[in-house]
Amino acid sequence: MGDQVYIRLRHKIKIPKEKKLLLKDIAYITANENWRKLIENTFIYQVKKEDKNIVVLDIYSVIRILRNHHPNLDFQSIGPNQTIAYVGVSSKNPRIFIVGLIWLLLFIGSGMTIMNFHYDVSMQEVQQHLHFLLTGNNDPYPLWLQIPYSIGLGLGMILFFNHVFKKRINEEPSPLEVEIHKYQQELDNYVILHENEMSKKDDD
Structure with missing residues:
Protein backbone atom coordinates (compact mmCIF):
# COMPACT_ATOMS: atom_id res chain seq x y z
CA MET A 1 0.00 0.00 0.00
CA GLY A 2 1.18 3.52 -0.80
CA ASP A 3 0.72 6.80 1.03
CA GLN A 4 -2.75 7.50 2.34
CA VAL A 5 -4.84 10.19 0.64
CA TYR A 6 -8.23 11.09 2.14
CA ILE A 7 -10.88 12.61 -0.13
CA ARG A 8 -14.11 14.22 0.99
CA LEU A 9 -16.41 15.26 -1.84
CA ARG A 10 -18.23 18.55 -1.56
CA HIS A 11 -21.98 18.06 -1.33
CA LYS A 12 -22.77 20.63 -4.03
CA ILE A 13 -20.96 23.25 -6.09
CA LYS A 14 -21.87 25.95 -8.60
CA ILE A 15 -19.81 26.10 -11.77
CA PRO A 16 -19.84 28.06 -15.05
CA LYS A 17 -20.79 26.38 -18.32
CA GLU A 18 -18.25 24.14 -20.09
CA LYS A 19 -15.81 24.26 -17.18
CA LYS A 20 -13.02 21.76 -16.72
CA LEU A 21 -13.44 20.29 -13.25
CA LEU A 22 -10.31 19.54 -11.27
CA LEU A 23 -10.18 17.51 -8.08
CA LYS A 24 -9.77 20.63 -5.92
CA ASP A 25 -13.03 22.00 -7.39
CA ILE A 26 -15.14 19.12 -6.12
CA ALA A 27 -13.34 17.75 -3.06
CA TYR A 28 -11.36 18.44 0.09
CA ILE A 29 -8.04 16.61 0.14
CA THR A 30 -5.96 15.51 3.12
CA ALA A 31 -2.54 14.04 2.38
CA ASN A 32 1.16 14.70 2.46
CA GLU A 33 1.66 18.30 1.30
CA ASN A 34 3.65 17.27 -1.78
CA TRP A 35 1.07 14.69 -2.82
CA ARG A 36 -1.80 17.08 -2.15
CA LYS A 37 -0.35 19.76 -4.41
CA LEU A 38 0.23 17.15 -7.10
CA ILE A 39 -3.18 15.51 -7.17
CA GLU A 40 -5.43 18.50 -6.48
CA ASN A 41 -5.01 19.65 -10.10
CA THR A 42 -5.99 16.25 -11.53
CA PHE A 43 -8.53 16.64 -14.33
CA ILE A 44 -11.83 14.95 -13.39
CA TYR A 45 -14.55 16.01 -15.81
CA GLN A 46 -15.29 18.33 -18.70
CA VAL A 47 -18.74 19.92 -18.47
CA LYS A 48 -20.52 19.56 -21.82
CA LYS A 49 -23.46 21.37 -23.39
CA GLU A 50 -25.60 18.23 -23.21
CA ASP A 51 -25.15 18.12 -19.42
CA LYS A 52 -27.75 20.90 -19.16
CA ASN A 53 -28.04 22.28 -15.62
CA ILE A 54 -26.89 19.49 -13.30
CA VAL A 55 -23.89 17.16 -13.23
CA VAL A 56 -23.51 14.45 -10.59
CA LEU A 57 -19.98 13.16 -9.94
CA ASP A 58 -19.59 9.86 -8.09
CA ILE A 59 -16.71 9.04 -5.75
CA TYR A 60 -16.17 5.72 -7.54
CA SER A 61 -15.45 7.49 -10.84
CA VAL A 62 -13.23 10.04 -9.11
CA ILE A 63 -11.10 7.40 -7.37
CA ARG A 64 -10.84 5.38 -10.58
CA ILE A 65 -9.40 8.42 -12.37
CA LEU A 66 -7.00 9.14 -9.54
CA ARG A 67 -5.74 5.55 -9.38
CA ASN A 68 -5.07 5.60 -13.11
CA HIS A 69 -2.86 8.65 -12.61
CA HIS A 70 -1.32 7.63 -9.27
CA PRO A 71 -1.42 3.84 -8.82
CA ASN A 72 1.07 4.00 -5.93
CA LEU A 73 -1.29 5.99 -3.69
CA ASP A 74 -4.02 4.61 -1.42
CA PHE A 75 -7.19 6.72 -1.79
CA GLN A 76 -9.77 6.67 1.00
CA SER A 77 -13.18 8.28 0.71
CA ILE A 78 -14.91 9.98 3.64
CA GLY A 79 -18.15 11.92 3.66
CA PRO A 80 -20.61 12.21 0.74
CA ASN A 81 -20.40 9.75 -2.15
CA GLN A 82 -21.57 12.25 -4.77
CA THR A 83 -21.02 15.88 -5.68
CA ILE A 84 -23.88 17.75 -7.32
CA ALA A 85 -22.61 20.43 -9.69
CA TYR A 86 -25.11 23.09 -10.74
CA VAL A 87 -24.04 24.42 -14.13
CA GLY A 88 -24.35 28.07 -15.07
CA VAL A 89 -26.07 29.14 -11.85
CA SER A 90 -25.45 32.79 -11.09
CA SER A 91 -26.91 34.92 -8.33
CA LYS A 92 -28.68 38.00 -9.67
CA ASN A 93 -30.03 40.94 -7.73
CA PRO A 94 -33.84 40.68 -7.66
CA ARG A 95 -35.82 43.34 -9.49
Whole structure:
Protein backbone atom coordinates (compact mmCIF):
# COMPACT_ATOMS: atom_id res chain seq x y z
CA MET A 1 0.00 0.00 0.00
CA GLY A 2 1.18 3.52 -0.80
CA ASP A 3 0.72 6.80 1.03
CA GLN A 4 -2.75 7.50 2.34
CA VAL A 5 -4.84 10.19 0.64
CA TYR A 6 -8.23 11.09 2.14
CA ILE A 7 -10.88 12.61 -0.13
CA ARG A 8 -14.11 14.22 0.99
CA LEU A 9 -16.41 15.26 -1.84
CA ARG A 10 -18.23 18.55 -1.56
CA HIS A 11 -21.98 18.06 -1.33
CA LYS A 12 -22.77 20.63 -4.03
CA ILE A 13 -20.96 23.25 -6.09
CA LYS A 14 -21.87 25.95 -8.60
CA ILE A 15 -19.81 26.10 -11.77
CA PRO A 16 -19.84 28.06 -15.05
CA LYS A 17 -20.79 26.38 -18.32
CA GLU A 18 -18.25 24.14 -20.09
CA LYS A 19 -15.81 24.26 -17.18
CA LYS A 20 -13.02 21.76 -16.72
CA LEU A 21 -13.44 20.29 -13.25
CA LEU A 22 -10.31 19.54 -11.27
CA LEU A 23 -10.18 17.51 -8.08
CA LYS A 24 -9.77 20.63 -5.92
CA ASP A 25 -13.03 22.00 -7.39
CA ILE A 26 -15.14 19.12 -6.12
CA ALA A 27 -13.34 17.75 -3.06
CA TYR A 28 -11.36 18.44 0.09
CA ILE A 29 -8.04 16.61 0.14
CA THR A 30 -5.96 15.51 3.12
CA ALA A 31 -2.54 14.04 2.38
CA ASN A 32 1.16 14.70 2.46
CA GLU A 33 1.66 18.30 1.30
CA ASN A 34 3.65 17.27 -1.78
CA TRP A 35 1.07 14.69 -2.82
CA ARG A 36 -1.80 17.08 -2.15
CA LYS A 37 -0.35 19.76 -4.41
CA LEU A 38 0.23 17.15 -7.10
CA ILE A 39 -3.18 15.51 -7.17
CA GLU A 40 -5.43 18.50 -6.48
CA ASN A 41 -5.01 19.65 -10.10
CA THR A 42 -5.99 16.25 -11.53
CA PHE A 43 -8.53 16.64 -14.33
CA ILE A 44 -11.83 14.95 -13.39
CA TYR A 45 -14.55 16.01 -15.81
CA GLN A 46 -15.29 18.33 -18.70
CA VAL A 47 -18.74 19.92 -18.47
CA LYS A 48 -20.52 19.56 -21.82
CA LYS A 49 -23.46 21.37 -23.39
CA GLU A 50 -25.60 18.23 -23.21
CA ASP A 51 -25.15 18.12 -19.42
CA LYS A 52 -27.75 20.90 -19.16
CA ASN A 53 -28.04 22.28 -15.62
CA ILE A 54 -26.89 19.49 -13.30
CA VAL A 55 -23.89 17.16 -13.23
CA VAL A 56 -23.51 14.45 -10.59
CA LEU A 57 -19.98 13.16 -9.94
CA ASP A 58 -19.59 9.86 -8.09
CA ILE A 59 -16.71 9.04 -5.75
CA TYR A 60 -16.17 5.72 -7.54
CA SER A 61 -15.45 7.49 -10.84
CA VAL A 62 -13.23 10.04 -9.11
CA ILE A 63 -11.10 7.40 -7.37
CA ARG A 64 -10.84 5.38 -10.58
CA ILE A 65 -9.40 8.42 -12.37
CA LEU A 66 -7.00 9.14 -9.54
CA ARG A 67 -5.74 5.55 -9.38
CA ASN A 68 -5.07 5.60 -13.11
CA HIS A 69 -2.86 8.65 -12.61
CA HIS A 70 -1.32 7.63 -9.27
CA PRO A 71 -1.42 3.84 -8.82
CA ASN A 72 1.07 4.00 -5.93
CA LEU A 73 -1.29 5.99 -3.69
CA ASP A 74 -4.02 4.61 -1.42
CA PHE A 75 -7.19 6.72 -1.79
CA GLN A 76 -9.77 6.67 1.00
CA SER A 77 -13.18 8.28 0.71
CA ILE A 78 -14.91 9.98 3.64
CA GLY A 79 -18.15 11.92 3.66
CA PRO A 80 -20.61 12.21 0.74
CA ASN A 81 -20.40 9.75 -2.15
CA GLN A 82 -21.57 12.25 -4.77
CA THR A 83 -21.02 15.88 -5.68
CA ILE A 84 -23.88 17.75 -7.32
CA ALA A 85 -22.61 20.43 -9.69
CA TYR A 86 -25.11 23.09 -10.74
CA VAL A 87 -24.04 24.42 -14.13
CA GLY A 88 -24.35 28.07 -15.07
CA VAL A 89 -26.07 29.14 -11.85
CA SER A 90 -25.45 32.79 -11.09
CA SER A 91 -26.91 34.92 -8.33
CA LYS A 92 -28.68 38.00 -9.67
CA ASN A 93 -30.03 40.94 -7.73
CA PRO A 94 -33.84 40.68 -7.66
CA ARG A 95 -35.82 43.34 -9.49
CA ILE A 96 -37.58 45.78 -7.19
CA PHE A 97 -40.81 45.60 -9.20
CA ILE A 98 -41.00 41.79 -8.96
CA VAL A 99 -40.12 41.80 -5.25
CA GLY A 100 -42.75 44.47 -4.61
CA LEU A 101 -45.38 42.54 -6.57
CA ILE A 102 -44.65 39.30 -4.67
CA TRP A 103 -44.68 41.17 -1.34
CA LEU A 104 -48.06 42.74 -2.20
CA LEU A 105 -49.58 39.38 -3.16
CA LEU A 106 -48.29 37.73 0.02
CA PHE A 107 -49.47 40.64 2.16
CA ILE A 108 -53.00 40.53 0.73
CA GLY A 109 -53.14 36.72 0.80
CA SER A 110 -51.92 36.43 4.39
CA GLY A 111 -54.27 39.23 5.49
CA MET A 112 -57.26 37.49 3.89
CA THR A 113 -56.21 34.19 5.50
CA ILE A 114 -56.01 35.73 8.98
CA MET A 115 -59.36 37.50 8.58
CA ASN A 116 -61.10 34.38 7.30
CA PHE A 117 -59.65 32.34 10.16
CA HIS A 118 -60.91 34.85 12.74
CA TYR A 119 -64.31 34.88 11.08
CA ASP A 120 -64.51 31.06 11.12
CA VAL A 121 -63.69 30.83 14.82
CA SER A 122 -65.92 33.87 15.70
CA MET A 123 -63.00 35.72 17.27
CA GLN A 124 -64.93 38.98 17.64
CA GLU A 125 -67.73 37.26 19.53
CA VAL A 126 -65.18 35.52 21.76
CA GLN A 127 -63.52 38.84 22.60
CA GLN A 128 -66.91 40.46 23.26
CA HIS A 129 -67.86 37.61 25.59
CA LEU A 130 -64.48 37.77 27.33
CA HIS A 131 -64.95 41.52 27.81
CA PHE A 132 -68.39 40.88 29.36
CA LEU A 133 -66.98 38.24 31.73
CA LEU A 134 -64.22 40.58 32.92
CA THR A 135 -66.13 43.86 33.12
CA GLY A 136 -69.83 42.94 33.23
CA ASN A 137 -70.53 45.36 30.36
CA ASN A 138 -71.44 44.65 26.74
CA ASP A 139 -69.18 46.33 24.19
CA PRO A 140 -69.27 45.52 20.44
CA TYR A 141 -65.67 46.76 20.05
CA PRO A 142 -63.54 45.83 23.10
CA LEU A 143 -60.47 47.67 21.81
CA TRP A 144 -58.49 47.10 25.02
CA LEU A 145 -58.48 43.39 24.02
CA GLN A 146 -58.37 43.73 20.25
CA ILE A 147 -55.43 46.14 19.96
CA PRO A 148 -52.99 44.13 22.17
CA TYR A 149 -54.16 40.96 20.43
CA SER A 150 -53.36 42.44 16.98
CA ILE A 151 -49.93 43.64 18.15
CA GLY A 152 -49.21 40.26 19.72
CA LEU A 153 -50.21 38.51 16.50
CA GLY A 154 -47.62 40.51 14.55
CA LEU A 155 -44.90 39.99 17.18
CA GLY A 156 -45.70 36.28 17.25
CA MET A 157 -45.15 36.02 13.49
CA ILE A 158 -41.80 37.81 13.81
CA LEU A 159 -40.69 35.42 16.57
CA PHE A 160 -41.98 32.41 14.61
CA PHE A 161 -39.99 33.27 11.47
CA ASN A 162 -37.01 34.49 13.56
CA HIS A 163 -36.33 37.48 11.29
CA VAL A 164 -36.81 41.23 11.31
CA PHE A 165 -36.20 42.06 7.65
CA LYS A 166 -32.67 40.65 7.06
CA LYS A 167 -31.68 40.54 10.74
CA ARG A 168 -31.93 37.21 12.55
CA ILE A 169 -33.22 37.38 16.13
CA ASN A 170 -31.21 34.37 17.33
CA GLU A 171 -29.08 31.59 15.86
CA GLU A 172 -31.87 29.03 15.65
CA PRO A 173 -33.24 28.37 12.14
CA SER A 174 -36.83 29.38 11.51
CA PRO A 175 -39.43 26.72 10.61
CA LEU A 176 -39.45 28.08 7.07
CA GLU A 177 -35.67 27.63 6.77
CA VAL A 178 -35.97 24.07 8.11
CA GLU A 179 -38.65 23.22 5.54
CA ILE A 180 -36.57 24.74 2.72
CA HIS A 181 -33.56 22.71 3.90
CA LYS A 182 -35.62 19.50 3.96
CA TYR A 183 -36.96 20.23 0.48
CA GLN A 184 -33.43 20.88 -0.84
CA GLN A 185 -32.20 17.60 0.69
CA GLU A 186 -35.05 15.65 -0.94
CA LEU A 187 -34.34 17.39 -4.25
CA ASP A 188 -30.63 16.51 -4.03
CA ASN A 189 -31.45 12.89 -3.15
CA TYR A 190 -33.78 12.66 -6.14
CA VAL A 191 -31.11 14.08 -8.46
CA ILE A 192 -28.53 11.57 -7.15
CA LEU A 193 -30.97 8.64 -7.42
CA HIS A 194 -32.02 9.65 -10.94
CA GLU A 195 -28.39 9.99 -12.01
CA ASN A 196 -27.55 6.53 -10.62
CA GLU A 197 -30.49 5.02 -12.53
CA MET A 198 -29.32 6.70 -15.75
CA SER A 199 -25.77 5.41 -15.17
CA LYS A 200 -27.05 1.85 -14.74
CA LYS A 201 -28.96 2.11 -18.04
CA ASP A 202 -25.84 3.40 -19.76
CA ASP A 203 -23.80 0.51 -18.37
CA ASP A 204 -26.40 -1.99 -19.59
